Amino acid sequence: MRAVTFSRLGGPEVLEVSDLPEPKPGPGEVRIRVAAATVNPTDISFRSGRQLSTAQLAEMGVRPPYVPGMEFAGVVDAVGEGARWRQGERVMAIVNPRRPGGGAQAELVVVPSASVARVPEGTSLEAAATLPMNGLTVRLALDRLGLKPGQTLAVTGAAGAVGGYAVELGVSEGLRVIAVARAQDEELVKRFGAKTFIPAGDGAIRAVYDAAPGGVDGLIDAAVLDGAALPAIRDGGKLATVRGFAGPSERGITIEPVRVLSYVENHDALDRLGRLVAEGRLTLRVAETFPPERAADAQRKLAAGGTRGRLLIAF
16 A cells, blocks of 8 residues: 655655555454545654654654554545444544554554544545544643633634634634634634634734733633743633643643543544534635645645645545
């Protein structure tokens, strides 16, 4: 089978297409023939060695060639003993690329049955591929924040993949959402349902605080402002961070680092996200599709910033 791979850490030029052995599903696993897999910042971190060295990966049993990608959609191709899926079902799934079996950017991927959910009716496989990782990231962030209907949620980077889902999921749960994004994204973010829009830049965090006198109850920091976002939050509030920032904090604010791998086998959460898509309450956005041979171009475009919607590798 074809897969996007790299055998050494480095720039986008280390990516190539390799022919790998077809994986076999074990008990409780399914094999999915991939239609599309997304390109995310975590793929760049994996490829560049920003998070783990080759020695650390080897200690985890992960050896080259490495296969990037954390989310994908396709059709069930083979089913292991005890798995609940059937051949031919249209599904989406999340996978940890830092595992011996590799990640999502391959023609065939084996994952635990619990990492899979059905693609919503009327949704293309390409669009469905954009939901699992970022959708579950936001689901986990909201679970950690534990806000109640009527409370105030701020979202930085509200026009991006994580931020857009955060606005829509927050609204669906009855929260008052204050969204921070670039000025040109105001119309988009308001369509997601944000109660208040604040242009990103100098003074944005102060403006969030002023829009919720005393500070917001919780904040999802999709823009990775880290500690700079704390002044927007009320005393004793919560900050959900997506790149591992854990402090220091201030004024009794709890910092909740969100690590989506803890939800990698949360079928129920992924299934609920799919139902929200079917109900028109979550918006799936595909920006551009690349063949595997252009995976390096996809990563370069993502690294350049400004992409609205997800970039896909289509098989």
